[in-house]
Amino acid sequence: MDVDANLSKLYYDLAGAPTDDVLDALLTITTPDHILYGSDYPYVAEPVLISGKQALEERLASHGLNPQDIFTDNARRLFGENVPLRTYGERIVRLAEIEVVPEYLEEYLTYAKEVGVTSVKVEPGVLTLFSMQTKENPCKIYILEIYADKEAYQSHLQTAHFKKYKEGTAQMVKSLKLIDTQPMVGMEMLGH
Numbered sequence: 001m002d003v004d005a006n007l008s009k010l011y012y013d014l015a016g017a018p019t020d021d022v023l024d025a026l027l028t029i030t031t032p033d034h035i036l037y038g039s040d041y042p043y044v045a046e047p048v049l050i051s052g053k054q055a056l057e058e059r060l061a062s063h064g065l066n067p068q069d070i071f072t073d074n075a076r077r078l079f080g081e082n083v084p085l086r087t088y089g090e091r092i093v094r095l096a097e098i099e100v101v102p103e104y105l106e107e108y109l110t111y112a113k114e115v116g117v118t119s120v121k122v123e124p125g126v127l128t129l130f131s132m133q134t135k136e137n138p139c140k141i142y143i144l145e146i147y148a149d150k151e152a153y154q155s156h157l158q159t160a161h162f163k164k165y166k167e168g169t170a171q172m173v174k175s176l177k178l179i180d181t182q183p184m185v186g187m188e189m190l191g192h
Helices: 003-009 020-029 046-062 067-079 102-122 150-157 160-168
Strands: 085-087 092-100 126-133 140-147 173-180 188-190
Touching: 003 020, 020 046, 046 067, 092 102, 092 150, 102 126, 102 140, 102 160, 140 150
Parallel strands: none
Antiparallel strands: 085 188, 092 140, 092 173, 126 140
8 A cells, every 4th residue: 555645645624724844744745736725614713714814825825835726726626617616695604502302312313413414415505514412411402504505595494304304303302593693704615
């Protein structure tokens, strides 16, 4: 097995704050067309994200790399030339706050996992369905939902797998609150 050849075929994400040493190391492992940018949004605060991106643009240029390639073009080549760039304003970003009746918790989690995996896998407009349980009360569940746009969200509600989840868990849910959010970062983001 040729480890070096295999490592050179992988794609690498520059999330966080890559140093000059990190860039130098990556360039010894792979070619610039295998280096991508990931913002870590929404887990990084807007001011940190923006200043970090600006510093990274300068660092890339100082290494002879084209920031445009790293920030968008490499990903578009990887995922297809027709992948649209979208602004955050088109996305629907929502947080679902759910409390499950304790005796139904395990059954609910099965339904939630199935609909989440299926939706992200088969629906191009469903970008994220990230579920979390609170540590102090496992029956309290939050789901970060990100849809490409309103059309993708409306389409998701009509799918057989979502309807199965909705109908199957109706008596399991004690409370449901949908919290619409306004993403704070005004940068472009790669579409799904």
